Amino acid sequence: MAKYLALVLHSHFPYLIGHGTWPHGVDWLHEGLAETYIPLLNTFNDLCDTGLPPKITVGITPVLAEQLSSGELAGSFVEYLHVKRDAAVSDEQWFRENCDDHLVSVARMWGRYYEQIEDHFENRYGRDIVGAFRALESRGAIELITSAATHGYLPLLGEDGAIRAQIRAGVETHKRRFGRMPAGIWLPECAYRPARDWACPVGSSRERRRRQGIEEFVGEAGLKYFIVDSHLLAGGEPVFVYHARFGTPEHGVAKTAGSGSDQPAGNTRHSPYDVYLAAKDGGQGDVAFFTRDPNTGLQVWSGEHGFPGDGNYLEFHKKKFPGGLRYWRVTDSKADLGDKQPYVPENVEGRLEENASHFVDVVAHLLKQDDASIVTAPFDAELFGHWWFEGPAWLAKVVEKVYQHPEIEMATCSEYLDTKKSFAVVSLPEGSWGDGGEHAVWLNGDTAWTWERIYDAEAKMKQLVAEHREDNGALTRLLRQLARELLLLESSDWQFLITTWCARDYAEERFQEHWEDFSRLYDAAVRLKDSGVISADDACALTDCECKDSVFETIDLSWWL
Numbered sequence: 001m002a003k004y005l006a007l008v009l010h011s012h013f014p015y016l017i018g019h020g021t022w023p024h025g026v027d028w029l030h031e032g033l034a035e036t037y038i039p040l041l042n043t044f045n046d047l048c049d050t051g052l053p054p055k056i057t058v059g060i061t062p063v064l065a066e067q068l069s070s071g072e073l074a075g076s077f078v079e080y081l082h083v084k085r086d087a088a089v090s091d092e093q094w095f096r097e098n099c100d101d102h103l104v105s106v107a108r109m110w111g112r113y114y115e116q117i118e119d120h121f122e123n124r125y126g127r128d129i130v131g132a133f134r135a136l137e138s139r140g141a142i143e144l145i146t147s148a149a150t151h152g153y154l155p156l157l158g159e160d161g162a163i164r165a166q167i168r169a170g171v172e173t174h175k176r177r178f179g180r181m182p183a184g185i186w187l188p189e190c191a192y193r194p195a196r197d198w199a200c201p202v203g204s205s206r207e208r209r210r211r212q213g214i215e216e217f218v219g220e221a222g223l224k225y226f227i228v229d230s231h232l233l234a235g236g237e238p239v240f241v242y243h244a245r246f247g248t249p250e251h252g253v254a255k256t257a258g259s260g261s262d263q264p265a266g267n268t269r270h271s272p273y274d275v276y277l278a279a280k281d282g283g284q285g286d287v288a289f290f291t292r293d294p295n296t297g298l299q300v301w302s303g304e305h306g307f308p309g310d311g312n313y314l315e316f317h318k319k320k321f322p323g324g325l326r327y328w329r330v331t332d333s334k335a336d337l338g339d340k341q342p343y344v345p346e347n348v349e350g351r352l353e354e355n356a357s358h359f360v361d362v363v364a365h366l367l368k369q370d371d372a373s374i375v376t377a378p379f380d381a382e383l384f385g386h387w388w389f390e391g392p393a394w395l396a397k398v399v400e401k402v403y404q405h406p407e408i409e410m411a412t413c414s415e416y417l418d419t420k421k422s423f424a425v426v427s428l429p430e431g432s433w434g435d436g437g438e439h440a441v442w443l444n445g446d447t448a449w450t451w452e453r454i455y456d457a458e459a460k461m462k463q464l465v466a467e468h469r470e471d472n473g474a475l476t477r478l479l480r481q482l483a484r485e486l487l488l489l490e491s492s493d494w495q496f497l498i499t500t501w502c503a504r505d506y507a508e509e510r511f512q513e514h515w516e517d518f519s520r521l522y523d524a525a526v527r528l529k530d531s532g533v534i535s536a537d538d539a540c541a542l543t544d545c546e547c548k549d550s551v552f553e554t555i556d557l558s559w560w561l
Helices: 026-049 062-068 071-097 101-124 129-138 160-178 214-220 230-234 294-301 345-367 391-404 413-419 448-467 474-489 492-499 504-531 536-548
Strands: 003-011 056-060 142-147 196-198 209-211 225-228 276-278 288-291 374-380 408-410
Touching (some): 003 026, 003 391, 003 413, 026 062, 026 101, 026 129, 056 062, 062 160, 071 101, 160 448, 214 225, 225 413, 230 288, 294 374, 345 391, 345 408, 448 474, 448 504, 474 504, 474 536, 492 504, 504 536
Parallel strands (some): 003 056, 056 142, 225 288
Antiparallel strands (some): 196 209, 276 288
């Protein structure tokens, strides 16, 4: 019986276009394009050209797909590449003047790198990154899945309509951008909540009401599967996957904020190396879930114990000023930045071979268990290329070695589901892949104020939509833009960046900006409903928001009912 490896890459950035450039803003997206998305596309296409379709499941969040489709981004990205190439030329001259011939060669490497990225962007992919991923899926090389529209943290959203809107907007955007219905969804932060009595975790109201489970919203949208963290299935100690990059947050709040005592415990009798149906309220199930394997995860997520911490790989944190290019290797994962040694590209190939072989050996060992049929290994796509420069080359070697292995096959998640003849139904507890497996990274003393505003905005949106009668005029226009601002307000990135102190000021400013825009449009909608006429100032505010936050064209207001 065949056994499988399912690699899943989750790609995401919050909405950045028109909201700053550097150090926080659209340059993050430029980095993602130059260091992750184009290198991954090259890796996937090169594998296909050698007759080895990678069979990797790739999640691209709807808000990222919208940005990758932007002509504005294409223009700014080319300018960004020119700046980086010029920095390499400047660095080369500086190293030559300082008699460092080795780093002169590394500077030349960077110059060639950015020239090649521009050539691939312009000529290999015709500036159409979304189209390039779509073409790979059409070839059967990868599977594309969706996510919540703006990566909203679904278990903490206060209205069922808000959860439904995040998922439905995600599905519709995926269909519009990639030309087909997705089979799976990446739940933001792998965060899940079963059906249960729920009370608002912040504010004065503690009224409890029955909420349906996340799997029901997923099924209603026509999706077939999602992915959870290992501790939700088997119990045990959860691992904060972002620890290597951001450390463990020092301040948490109540465990599984807003939860009740009726949560099911971890399912210790079930194997993470199989796929199950998530039990709905009442015990039936029709949506499958895959479970993240922590053993393979540690090999890649950990900068200290995993492959990216190898002393020969490029050091992420040490950069040359100005220009921000990197010329040093990890050396030792615990070494101070001042002790980092020069990067030697020639020493990388052997390490990639060994690390890829070790990873496949780990997978093969796990699959030798009698009840094991699949290892699911999900990662942030940005780990490959951006955080770990050599990551795309490592992925290619892993795929090649799996094709050579007599007992393992690569499979997308949907391909594996097609091999299953029967499924057990499992009740999952609440949790995420955040610190402690709980919600505390996203809801804590520093972020509670954001949730108070989100809940207020959700209630206002629900009220306006309930009272609205489609008129295809100014009021409908206002409500659709109001919906966009609410979706952007709900992005889980703002709480994450606040809690981890990574661009905290930027996240707080962005959240406040979307809150103010939502409030301004809400007041305009109320005035328009009362008077039947939109004022010049309100019309100007609406146009301004439509230009600034131009996403999710196919908004359906009924999603919020």
